[in-house]
Each structure stands twice: as structure tokens, then as C-alpha cells.
Amino acid sequence: MALYSEKVMDHFRNPRNVGVIDNADGVGEVGNAKCGDIMKIYLKIDDDIVTDVKFETFGCGSAIASSSMATEMIKGKPVDQLLELTNKAVVEALDGLPAHKLHCSVLAEEAVKSALKDYYDRHGIEYDPKLLPDVSCDACHV
Ligand code: FES
Numbered sequence: 457m458a459l460y461s462e463k464v465m466d467h468f469r470n471p472r473n474v475g476v477i478d479n480a481d482g483v484g485e486v487g488n489a490k491c492g493d494i495m496k497i498y499l500k501i502d503d504d505i506v507t508d509v510k511f512e513t514f515g516c517g518s519a520i521a522s523s524s525m526a527t528e529m530i531k532g533k534p535v536d537q538l539l540e541l542t543n544k545a546v547v548e549a550l551d552g553l554p555a556h557k558l559h560c561s562v563l564a565e566e567a568v569k570s571a572l573k574d575y576y577d578r579h580g581i582e583y584d585p586k587l588l589p590d591v592s593c594d595a596c597h598v
Pocket residue numbers: 488491492493515516517518519557559560563
């Protein structure tokens with residue numbers, strides 16, 4: 457069996473929603489200190505709906521595929537549903553990842569939640585800090 461599913465290969469080769477949103481309503485940047493990969497997610501939110509989302513990922517193929525899939529999963533969704541995005545759901549949508557690559561999908565979940573936290577913080581919207589802990593990446597800014 458191939459190490460990577462066709463969906464992983466497809467999202468790696470043709471990533472959706474790559475880029476930057478200049479006037480984003482929320483931006484999240486996270487990294488994994490061990491592998492050094494960095495992921496940044498930009499959200500545009502209108503009337504509590506994610507009307508646009510873009511990402512920049514400096515990392516492995518699984519991180520690129522995970523961020524691409526995560527952006528597809530949240531685009532057009534009500535903003536509060538972003539809290540429900542889990543790395544497990546991203547992995548399932550990709551038809552699986554090898555065990556040693558599961559942390560790449562965790563990065564996608566963290567990046568989306570970090571962008572959501574930034575949106576809530578900027579707009580003075582209250583949230584449960586346990587659901588949105590600060591996972592921002594010190595390594596991203598060196
Ligand atoms: Fe670290 Fe993929 S190897 S995010």
C-alpha cells in the first residue's frame with residue numbers, strides 16, 4: 457500500500473487556497489519546534505461566515521496537504537464551527553496519514569484555532585480560553 461493516499465498527494469501537488477489575505481479578520485501562525493515547519497492561516501469573516509481563507513505553509517508535504525484540506529473544510533462555514541475542526545477530521549478527510557505524520561495535521565488544527573482566537577481577540581468576542589489556548593509559535597518570529 458502506498459504511504460500516502462491519493463487525496464494527500466492531490467492536496468500536496470495542487471494545494472487549495474494558498475496565499476495571503478491582506479485585510480484578514482484573523483491570522484494564526486503556529487509551528488512545530490521539532491521539525492521546524494511553520495503554518496499561517498488567514499481568515500476573512502463576514503456576518504459570522506468564513507467567506508475566504510488562505511494559507512502559507514513552510515513545511516513538509518503532509519503539512520501542505522493538511523492545511524489545504526483544513527481550508528477547504530472551513531470555507532463557507534459559520535465561524536463558531538471552526539472550534540469543531542479537529543486534526544482527526546482533517547486526517548479522515550485526507551484518507552489517512554502515516555503515524556509519524558499525524559503531527560502535521562495537528563499543526564493545521566492549531567493554525568485554524570489560532571486564527572479564530574485572533575479574530576475573537578480583535579473583535580472583543582468572549583470565548584472559553586480552554587477551547588482556544590495560546591499556541592502561537594515563538595520559533596515563527598526568530
Ligand atoms: Fe512537521 Fe510535517 S514534518 S509538520
